[in-house]
Amino acid sequence: MMALDTLPAAAGLDIATLMRAPARIMRPEKLAAFQPSRVSASRALMSRAVRQQWSIQCRRFDIDASGRGVADYRIDIGGWRFSFPVYSFAPSSEGRTGRIIGRAWDMMGALVEGDMSPADFETTGRELPKLYEGRATPGTLIWCRSNRSGRFFDTAQQALVAGRQPDVAALAQSCYLMRNTGLDGNGTFGTKAFLTYEADHPLRWSLAAQMLCAYMMRVFAQDLVHHLARLANPAAAPLAPELRRFLGVGNGSALGLMLFVNNHPRLIDRWIGIRETALAHAKNLDLSVDGREVRQLIALIDKAIVFRRQDRAEYEALTRSEIIADDLVVVREALGRLAARLSAGEVLPVRPLADLCASLDGRIVPEALETLHAILIELVPDIADRLVDTLALDEELTGRPDMPLGRLIEIVRDEYAWAFALDLTSEASSRYVWYKSATAEEPRRGPRSEAEDAVNLGLDLARFIVRLEADLVRQDPRLSTARFLISHPQHRAIVTRVQALAGSLYHSPYADIMSEEFVPAHITRLLNVGLHGIDKTRDFLNRNLRGVMFHGAPLPEDLRSGTADDHWFYPPEPTP
Amino acid sequence: MSSATASSLPMRASLRESRMVLERLMQVVRADEGLVPSLRDCALYSAALGLGGFPAVSAHIEALRDAAPQRIAVVTEAPLTIDAAGQHAWLVAEALVDLLVAEARAGGAERAEARVVNLAASAELGVVAAIARRHGFVAALVAGDDGTAAVTLTPAGADDVDPLQRIRLEGLPVAQDLWWRLFHRANEALAADTVQSRRHAGPIKIEEDGRIVGRQDDDETDIRLLVGEVAGAKSQAGKSQVGKSSVGNPAIAGSVANSAAKTGA
Numbered sequence: 001m002m003a004l005d006t007l008p009a010a011a012g013l014d015i016a017t018l019m020r021a022p023a024r025i026m027r028p029e030k031l032a033a034f035q036p037s038r039v040s041a042s043r044a045l046m047s048r049a050v051r052q053q054w055s056i057q058c059r060r061f062d063i064d065a066s067g068r069g070v071a072d073y074r075i076d077i078g079g080w081r082f083s084f085p086v087y088s089f090a091p092s093s094e095g096r097t098g099r100i101i102g103r104a105w106d107m108m109g110a111l112v113e114g115d116m117s118p119a120d121f122e123t124t125g126r127e128l129p130k131l132y133e134g135r136a137t138p139g140t141l142i143w144c145r146s147n148r149s150g151r152f153f154d155t156a157q158q159a160l161v162a163g164r165q166p167d168v169a170a171l172a173q174s175c176y177l178m179r180n181t182g183l184d185g186n187g188t189f190g191t192k193a194f195l196t197y198e199a200d201h202p203l204r205w206s207l208a209a210q211m212l213c214a215y216m217m218r219v220f221a222q223d224l225v226h227h228l229a230r231l232a233n234p235a236a237a238p239l240a241p242e243l244r245r246f247l248g249v250g251n252g253s254a255l256g257l258m259l260f261v262n263n264h265p266r267l268i269d270r271w272i273g274i275r276e277t278a279l280a281h282a283k284n285l286d287l288s289v290d291g292r293e294v295r296q297l298i299a300l301i302d303k304a305i306v307f308r309r310q311d312r313a314e315y316e317a318l319t320r321s322e323i324i325a326d327d328l329v330v331v332r333e334a335l336g337r338l339a340a341r342l343s344a345g346e347v348l349p350v351r352p353l354a355d356l357c358a359s360l361d362g363r364i365v366p367e368a369l370e371t372l373h374a375i376l377i378e379l380v381p382d383i384a385d386r387l388v389d390t391l392a393l394d395e396e397l398t399g400r401p402d403m404p405l406g407r408l409i410e411i412v413r414d415e416y417a418w419a420f421a422l423d424l425t426s427e428a429s430s431r432y433v434w435y436k437s438a439t440a441e442e443p444r445r446g447p448r449s450e451a452e453d454a455v456n457l458g459l460d461l462a463r464f465i466v467r468l469e470a471d472l473v474r475q476d477p478r479l480s481t482a483r484f485l486i487s488h489p490q491h492r493a494i495v496t497r498v499q500a501l502a503g504s505l506y507h508s509p510y511a512d513i514m515s516e517e518f519v520p521a522h523i524t525r526l527l528n529v530g531l532h533g534i535d536k537t538r539d540f541l542n543r544n545l546r547g548v549m550f551h552g553a554p555l556p557e558d559l560r561s562g563t564a565d566d567h568w569f570y571p572p573e574p575t576p
Numbered sequence: 577m578s579s580a581t582a583s584s585l586p587m588r589a590s591l592r593e594s595r596m597v598l599e600r601l602m603q604v605v606r607a608d609e610g611l612v613p614s615l616r617d618c619a620l621y622s623a624a625l626g627l628g629g630f631p632a633v634s635a636h637i638e639a640l641r642d643a644a645p646q647r648i649a650v651v652t653e654a655p656l657t658i659d660a661a662g663q664h665a666w667l668v669a670e671a672l673v674d675l676l677v678a679e680a681r682a683g684g685a686e687r688a689e690a691r692v693v694n695l696a697a698s699a700e701l702g703v704v705a706a707i708a709r710r711h712g713f714v715a716a717l718v719a720g721d722d723g724t725a726a727v728t729l730t731p732a733g734a735d736d737v738d739p740l741q742r743i744r745l746e747g748l749p750v751a752q753d754l755w756w757r758l759f760h761r762a763n764e765a766l767a768a769d770t771v772q773s774r775r776h777a778g779p780i781k782i783e784e785d786g787r788i789v790g791r792q793d794d795d796e797t798d799i800r801l802l803v804g805e806v807a808g809a810k811s812q813a814g815k816s817q818v819g820k821s822s823v824g825n826p827a828i829a830g831s832v833a834n835s836a837a838k839t840g841a
Contacts, residue, residue: 187590401674446776540779
């Protein structure tokens with residue numbers, strides 16, 4: 001099914017049979033149920049940081065009481081060194097928003113290879129605020145920016161100044177002190193192109209550099225709140241380690257992620273593919289007679305239940321956490337029965353974990369089943385980590401001009417059957433247009449009647465496919481694609497995409513994204529929750545999400561000392 | 577150093593930035609969306625291969641404004657001859673390489689030749705070199721001044737440099753002032769910012785009657801950003817100061833590799 005397995009052929013076939021067919025998972029509402037797992041970018045980053053004992057040290061922290069100044073961090077990963085310069089600003093309410101149209105940021109930073117020279121440090125501080133009209137210095141991987149969560153940052157700071165720990169109940173409303181408002185790399189602003197990262201580069205897998213920046217935002221936010229408290233009161237309390245672990249970094253996301261999915265079909269296909277591959281390996285496991293796998297699953301499910309019960313976020317359209325928690329209890333009970341059968345020495349089915357999943361499918365909410373899937377992947381950490389290493393891929397799409405049209409029609413009908421089943425003719429089905437605004441290039445989606453002149457940026461995949469097929473059937477099936485495109489040049493882009501992705505299973509959601517019925521938040525969830533690994537994603541107007549990443553993650557001192565917990569996720573609220 | 581001197585200094589635009597600007601330029605002249613990725617990459621290769629490149633791109637895109645690529649046709653099979661019907665070379669280039677690749681693979685000879693007549697901007701047909709490389713071939717071009725050209729395709733050797741990888745590694749040289757002129761021209765492909773448009777994104781929106789729709793319990797939005805006078809007044813500031821992911825090029829066939837994790841998009 002996929003070329004990702006390096007196991008013997010027979011085992012590979014077993015894995016293939018356990019992978020879910022795309023028709024079962026590629027509808028937006030199914031993709032939206034994916035949960036953070038070991039192959040999510042933020043968790044994958046932490047897995048490596050824990051295993052390799054990354055070193056993160058603050059070398060400079062010159063910030064005044066207003067919040068204005070600079071800081072500088074050094075990150076050592078094996079033989080690689082990175083700098084993370086920070087330019088901090090006094091918070092301003094003017095022009096402040098989580099949307100990219102915002103013009104006020106509390107910090108800007110960069111991830112740069114090696115030790116930065118003073119000149120580059122100064123240049124970066126000058127260029128960063130220009131964004132699109134700024135230029136990164138050589139060796140820069142990412143530019144980033146973030147804002148304080150005003151209420152919660154101030155709450156935490158005031159408590160520390162008063163010599164006490166912040167109120168957990170208050171902080172748990174957001175679970176972060178600062179929120180990411182932008183991460184740009186891979187050539188943007190002159191940053192280093194991802195595919196030119198060296199073969200042994202520790203961040204040579206998709207989104208690793210961006211995730212490291214997000215982690216550093218979290219490090220900086222905690223250092224800043226502590227620093228400002230100390231400036232106000234030299235006897236201020238330090239933020240307790242368990243609270244520091246609990247606090248992650250915030251993140252808001254929206255419509256741009258649909259455009260990301262359109263533009264990165266190979267990455268989406270690979271990422272969903274490795275997730276399904278890792279899950280299939282887990283389902284294929286034989287259980288040890290001592291029951292250690294099931295014990296691990298139960299321990300993690302128990303953590304997940306508490307995590308969901310303590311979730312204070314209010315959701316609009318998403319499944320509430322208490323419902324997910326209730327269904328996780330059903331999972332817990334099923335695992336308990338499995339443990340009992342193991343300890344009783346009963347003969348189990350050949351693939352008991354696959355049976356377990358199958359028995360729960362449809363009985364519990366999708367988010368609960370996907371939580372179990374995420375936990376199952378923890379049974380095969382080495383496989384999952386190796387699969388993440390394959391997330392370095394050339395995303396160029398090249399067609400097959402010699403392909404006969406008969407074969408092209410087969411691919412179109414086989415791999416895009418879902419498109420032919422959609423209503424693509426009603427007015428409501430094509431009511432919307434995706435576009436970017438002149439202001440800050442903000443991705444937007446609105447009725448075409450309200451944005452008549454906008455250039456549509458959304459990939460109208462289903463209609464492209466149906467129109468292509470309609471023209472293909474009128475041709476001689478022996479004709480080459482090259483000849484067809486001479487007479488039908490308008491199909492060039494979709495033909496190239498179809499041919500380049502032929503045989504890939506998971507590259508495009510099965511959806512008409514132009515339709516009134518399409519819910520953009522479903523795809524935002526896929527990326528935010530599944531791919532990025534963000535927890536507690538609150539939904540807004542079916543299009544925006546706001547959540548927390550690195551929620552419970554180890555601290556720099558945990559990583560350096562080798563005491564970090566690899567199963568750091570689903571943190572319980574710290575007790576006073 | 578004077579600003580004029582600084583602006584004429586060379587800079588290197590990355591593959592991603594170059595594609596973003598060139599793709600938007602194609603959208604500015606309303607090129608058919610099925611051809612945008614192909615035309616974008618022709619312009620990219622023009623810059624990478626030392627053809628007209630960035631200095632000539634504004635003139636070339638104007639020639640694409642009234643394109644009629646469906647008029648391009650194969651007129652003879654032996655020798656393979658394509659009538660470009662007066663169309664710009666960028667509209668012909670990928671179709672031509674396609675025909676040659678199909679012929680080379682079908683014939684088993686791994687070699688193919690074709691003639692093109694009635695070609696506009698024939699020197700720009702040199703982009704076939706980079707397009708052919710994507711298929712594992714080398715293209716040799718002889719372009720005449722009379723709108724004719726001859727192209728021969730042969731298998732690429734292991735030593736033949738991949739133009740895309742070279743752009744990734746080195747970027748493309750371009751004068752700063754030219755780059756920023758193109759950058760701003762390309763942004764004409766973006767939609768005008770209006771109060772109504774601002775309702776098409778974000779966690780909250782303000783209706784015409786001033787009603788705020790959506791939860792604000794932990795939002796920190798400066799509401800003035802969403803209403804009339806500030807939205808309009810800041811439009812230019814946003815263009816010059818604010819950005820986010822540059823991922824959004826809607827290439828159907830193209831792709832802008834690994835990108836921002838982002839967020840807030």
